[in-house]
Amino acid sequence: MTEFIPPGTQFFALPSPFAMKRGGALHGARMAYETWGTLNAARDNAILILTGLSPDAHAASSEANPEPGWWDAMVGPDKPIDTNRWFVVCTNSLGSCKGSTGPASLNPDTGERYRLAFPELSIEDGANAAFEVVKGLGIERLACLIGNSMGGMVALAYLALHPGSARTHINISGATRALPFSIAIRSLQREAIRLDPQWDHGNYNDETHYPEAGMRMARKLGVITYRSALEWDGRFGRVRLDSDRREDEEPFGLEFEVESYLEGHARRFVRRFDPNCYLYLSRSMDWFDLAEHGNGTVETALGRIRVERALAIGVQTDILFPLQQQEEIAHGLGAAGASAGFLPLPSPQGHDAFLVDIARFGPAVRDFLSAA
Known part of the structure; x- marks a missing residue:
């Protein structure tokens, strides 16, 4: 089991013990984060970015790490999230393997990796951990809280648990709860990992005993x-692989370009993300229900969130976090008194559009922040 920590990562020590929603506590835990720009004297120009399941805290290049970040086209000088104006913080999710404490981290009580001894992880735990980082940086109120995908869930929990902690909010392809289709897909992903004999109830290692087949299948399902x-259809159609790229010696081997793409994508992912961390983070999304913070209804929970302005952005082709979920967020925040907008984008790139379709997402985010 390995943690994958980018150069330039900074660390924040969480309060110890750090209580977990579903029971148990972490001792000596930490959060990984990076920052860009300068915090002004009033400490009111901070933006926090909360990520999806797999990204690290390296959202953009920096002096400490000049490698492009996962949102490099969005964050930086004169970019949509303009670091000439904003002090930007991006945290790695609690439970991840990219620097924040998670199942791949050492348990200080035993000196061994947590593995499945890590406490049950919730979206709310991630929200509270990110809140501690912001508070530790001396920021009482964020200028804007931005959450992408799973980070959109974490952002809603953050705002529900810490009223008044942000002036504005951008929720990108997020949701107040997981829908049955999303739960079903993630359940299959977890099953693929758990049924790989090399997973061995979480007791694998990176060298000789690693659930590579399970992780490959989980990643393919995700992609x-x-x-x-x-x-x-537009990218691959029914194009077949050239004969020298086919696995002719393998019955039912790869034959189409789309199969080869998925295989390459999966192989780049395995051994770059810890399987147990994947299981924990995946399940935390299925468990999340903002209604728990609103006497059993999402409407009440959203009505208790107090932000001045909000924007919920979705993608018409997103089958994992479909448009009605972002529309629900905008409607609920608007009903609570926020100036809330809902922006459905016609990108063909589905849930991942916010990572690649910068031509559509960039202007929307820039315009919202310019009005702040």
Whole structure:
């Protein structure tokens, strides 16, 4: 089991013990984060970015790490999230393997990796951990809280648990709860990992005993849902692999370009993300229900969130976090008194559009922040 920590990562020590929603506590835990720009004297120009399941805190290049970040086209000088104006913070999710404490981290009580001894992880735990980082940086109120995908869930929990902690909010392809289709897909992903004999109830290692087949299948299932049928058709069609790229000696081996793409994507992912961390983070999304913070209804929970302005952005081709979920967020925040907008974008790239379709997402985010 390995943690994958980018150069330039900074660390914040969480309060110890750090209580977890579903029971148990972490001792000596930490959060990984990076920052860009300068915090002004009033400490009121801070933006926090909360990520999806797999990204690290390296959202953009920096002096400490000049490698492009996962949102490099969005964050930086004169970019939509303009670091000439904003002090930007991006945290790695609690439970991840990219620097924040998670199942791949050492348990200080035993000196061994947590593995499945890590406490049950909730979206709310991630929200509270991110809140501690912001508070530790001396920021009482964020200028804007931005959450992408799973980070959109974490952002809603953050705002529900810490009223008044942000002036504005951008929720990108997020949701107040997981829908049955999303739960079903993630359940299959977890099953693929758990049924790999090399997983061995979480007791694998990176060298000789690693659930590579399970992780490959989990990643392929994920990638299929991150994009849309429209993109698959336009990008690959029914193009077959050249004969020298086919696995002729393998019965039912790869034959189409789309199969080769998924295989390459999966192989780049395995051994770059810890399987147990994947299981924990995946399940935390299925468990999340903002209604728990509103006497059993999402409407009440959203009505208790107090932000001045909000924007919920979705993608028409997103099958994992469909448009009605972002529309629900905008409607609920608007009913609570926020100036809230809902922006459905016609990107063909599905759930992953916010990572690649900068031509559509960039202007929307820039315009919202310019009005702040």
